[in-house]
Amino acid sequence: MKMETMIQKRFISFLIWQTIQSISIFILTKTFISLFFTTFSFLPSFLTIVSLLSFLFSSLIFSLSLHNLSSPSFRRPASLPELALALLRLIFTSTPPSDAGFISRARGSFGILLLVSATSLSGFIGVVAVAGNCSSRSSSRPPFFSYKMGLPSAFKQALSISAMSFLFSGTAAWLVPHQHIKEPAGTFFVEQLIFYIGSFAVVFSSELVLHLHKVLHTKRFAFSPVKGTMAMETNACEPLLITLKESCPRSLLQYLAYLDLSMVCGSNIDPWRRTAFFEETGETYKQVVTLCLKPLEQLASKIAEGLTSSADNVNKLSHQLSSPNDIRLSSEILEAFGDFQLYAWCAQAVAALEVHSHKEDRFGVAQLSGSHATVLSTLISCLLAVETFMGKKINLQSPSHMSGPAGIKWVTNSTARREIATAMMKKRGSPAHLKSYALADVLKTSIYSIILEFHDEMLSSAKLGLLEDWVSNGKLVYGSGELLVKKLQFFLNFQAS
Numbered sequence: 159m160k161m162e163t164m165i166q167k168r169f170i171s172f173l174i175w176q177t178i179q180s181i182s183i184f185i186l187t188k189t190f191i192s193l194f195f196t197t198f199s200f201l202p203s204f205l206t207i208v209s210l211l212s213f214l215f216s217s218l219i220f221s222l223s224l225h226n227l228s229s230p231s232f233r234r235p236a237s238l239p240e241l242a243l244a245l246l247r248l249i250f251t252s253t254p255p256s257d258a259g260f261i262s263r264a265r266g267s268f269g270i271l272l273l274v275s276a277t278s279l280s281g282f283i284g285v286v287a288v289a290g291n292c293s294s295r296s297s298s299r300p301p302f303f304s305y306k307m308g309l310p311s312a313f314k315q316a317l318s319i320s321a322m323s324f325l326f327s328g329t330a331a332w333l334v335p336h337q338h339i340k341e342p343a344g345t346f347f348v349e350q351l352i353f354y355i356g357s358f359a360v361v362f363s364s365e366l367v368l369h370l371h372k373v374l375h376t377k378r379f380a381f382s383p384v385k386g387t388m389a390m391e392t393n394a395c396e397p398l399l400i401t402l403k404e405s406c407p408r409s410l411l412q413y414l415a416y417l418d419l420s421m422v423c424g425s426n427i428d429p430w431r432r433t434a435f436f437e438e439t440g441e442t443y444k445q446v447v448t449l450c451l452k453p454l455e456q457l458a459s460k461i462a463e464g465l466t467s468s469a470d471n472v473n474k475l476s477h478q479l480s481s482p483n484d485i486r487l488s489s490e491i492l493e494a495f496g497d498f499q500l501y502a503w504c505a506q507a508v509a510a511l512e513v514h515s516h517k518e519d520r521f522g523v524a525q526l527s528g529s530h531a532t533v534l535s536t537l538i539s540c541l542l543a544v545e546t547f548m549g550k551k552i553n554l555q556s557p558s559h560m561s562g563p564a565g566i567k568w569v570t571n572s573t574a575r576r577e578i579a580t581a582m583m584k585k586r587g588s589p590a591h592l593k594s595y596a597l598a599d600v601l602k603t604s605i606y607s608i609i610l611e612f613h614d615e616m617l618s619s620a621k622l623g624l625l626e627d628w629v630s631n632g633k634l635v636y637g638s639g640e641l642l643v644k645k646l647q648f649f650l651n652f653q654a655s
Contacts, residue, residue, distance in 0.1 A: 163381060165411060169225060172374045173218075176367050180217040183366075184210055187359040193353055216360070221367055224343055228371065229411040230499070295451050304373045312365035320358035327353055329628040351488055375410060381418050394434040395442050398422075402449045413500060419446070420503040424510035433518060435511065440523030443511075447529050450508035454540045457494055457501055461543040462493035471610045491547060491590070498593040502600045505540075509604035523551035528630075534608060538645050541601040543636040602654060609649050616650055625650070 188206070191635065324438040327350065381398040383390040398415060411626040422431045435443050512533050517526035609616065620627050629642045 168374055176221055176370055179366055182362055183359055183363045184213045220431050230410050278517055282432050301373050301377055308369040315365050316362035319361045321355045324354040379414050416503045420507040423507040436519045438521050440527055443523045450504045451536045454536055455635045458543040459538045460494040462636050495590045495593040503599050505604040509607050514607050516611050531628050531630045537605050538642050539634050539636045543597050544594055578605050605649055
């Protein structure tokens with residue numbers, strides 16, 4: 159089974175269930191309105207069928223636009239000034255934009271515009287279909303569990319939005335000249351109440367479509383051969399590894415693959431699949447560790463580059479006597495935390511794999527490959543980068559011993575660091591600020607899980623002055639070897655905070 163086919167089947171399943179859901183809401187709403195507010199008898203007729211088809215068409219427009227815009231990670235759209243500037247350049251210089259980041263953000267902006275337009279059109283068609291055919295009377299857990307848990311929030315959201323639309327439409331209709339003179343107040347109120355019920359049904363349906371889309375597309379998928387087949391005996395990890403390597407970055411398929419990897423490494427759902435990671439050659443284990451550490455290394459590199467750029471900007475602003483309030487952090491840093499969930503899965507998966515290797519690795523591939531030092535170095539290095547972004551002090555030793563990206567320039571320039579920390583405090587409550595603290599907690603928990611499993615071995619190394627053996631000697635994405643050893647010592651003494 160091709161993995162792209164799995165995504166297509168989920169989308170088809172989503173369309174089927176949203177159609178059933180929309181039909182149910184339409185029938186219940188029409189029946190309620192016909193019984194209590196109109197003389198219209200809700201029986202099968204040509205107008206009823208047309209109304210139902212119109213309502214389904216509006217739901218389909220919203221579903222397609224939602225699926226087109228949806229993404230497992232946050233993507234910052236381009237602002238109006240950026241779009242206007244790119245358009246002016248295209249008109250006067252005939253030079254199309256070449257920046258891949260801007261093109262991606264521009265597509266996100268047009269996708270949002272398309273979603274808003276489609277939502278407005280589908281909402282108008284839906285309200286007309288539900289409430290426009292009635293004459294007034296003058297006198298996922300499992301997917302089903304996840305879906306059920308979202309019903310109360312969808313109901314509350316629909317109540318609030320439909321109430322606002324009711325007040326707006328009622329006020330507008332009352333202020334129209336000569337609109338309310340010829341009809342009694344009771345008839346006017348009943349018409350507005352019917353409109354409120356119709357708008358509630360449309361909003362409620364849209365909220366359920368959005369929730370259903372999340373439930374069906376985020377359901378865990380096991381990237382493994384069918385049990386009992388020859389593929390399960392020979393290479394049980396091949397489907398997962400192929401998907402992790404060949405899937406498009408930041409795609410839904412990649413997120414589902416990392417979710418499955420995190421579940422396999424951190425729980426006992428499929429212990430036979432985790433055992434297959436520790437095969438005799440050790441190649442599978444090395445590939446899994448590399449695939450988990452690569453996103454974390456990329457995050458640390460982006461933060462280091464962004465902090466270096468921000469520090470340069472601070473130095474320029476300080477020469478101009480500008481206020482730290484004018485500091486704008488690099489957009490690369492803010493966008494890097496859009497894949498927070500992916501980074502969390504990677505850290506948890508590789509830490510759990512290291513912990514289980516202590517008892518399940520029969521061939522000693524984890525120890526022979528030196529992955530313990532590589533994993534700890536990457537996790538601590540990424541944690542240092544995140545904590546620096548949060549404005550925490552990291553120069554635990556003399557600044558002259560620092561190396562790597564943003565080493566001397568960032569740590570020794572205390573003024574720049576304080577001013578960037580001030581800029582971060584101003585962004586408290588922003589998505590990047592909240593995700594940085596959440597990711598720091600995930601990294602600390604992952605490091606502590608490894609420390610607890612290998613505490614006796616590390617303590618013995620520390621007494622012999624060989625704690626640096628648990629830190630990689632290779633090139634570090636952030637910080638220095640001495641700084642990482644000092645940070646590891648804090649974790650070993652349970653003093654890291």
